[in-house]
Amino acid sequence: MRRSGLDNQLNLGLGLNYTLHEDERGIGFAEAGFYRDSGSHVAKLAGVGYQYKYGSWRLGGALVGIQSPTYNDGRFFIAPLPILTYDLGAVKLNAVYVPRYGEYNKFAVFGFYFSVPLGK
Numbered sequence: 086m087r088r089s090g091l092d093n094q095l096n097l098g099l100g101l102n103y104t105l106h107e108d109e110r111g112i113g114f115a116e117a118g119f120y121r122d123s124g125s126h127v128a129k130l131a132g133v134g135y136q137y138k139y140g141s142w143r144l145g146g147a148l149v150g151i152q153s154p155t156y157n158d159g160r161f162f163i164a165p166l167p168i169l170t171y172d173l174g175a176v177k178l179n180a181v182y183v184p185r186y187g188e189y190n191k192f193a194v195f196g197f198y199f200s201v202p203l204g205k
């Protein structure tokens with residue numbers, strides 16, 4: 086990855102999260118944000134998803150639109166992404182896995198970001 090200029094190993098970012106639906110089983114949400122990607126560019130994303138609740142943990146995924154110079158030659162694309170979340174109340178810590186997929190994403194990566202809940 087270093088030879089490819091993709092040596093930013095810590096992909097931190099910030100997002101806003103809005104709960105669309107919540108019950109005892111899970112949460113439907115919309116989210117938008119940005120993060121510093123593996124190529125040290127700012128990646129922008131927005132999407133909708135669903136996560137099952139396990140105490141303070143949330144596990145599920147989202148259909149996300151992504152734009153960054155690092156991925157897909159800078160062209161916008163939509164991808165399904167698995168998301169693991171730990172709900173801290175005032176903020177949520179999220180982990181996402183982006184698998185290697187052809188020319189869209191040449192390397193598999195993990196990303197971590199905080200999101201701020203806007204409410205229901």
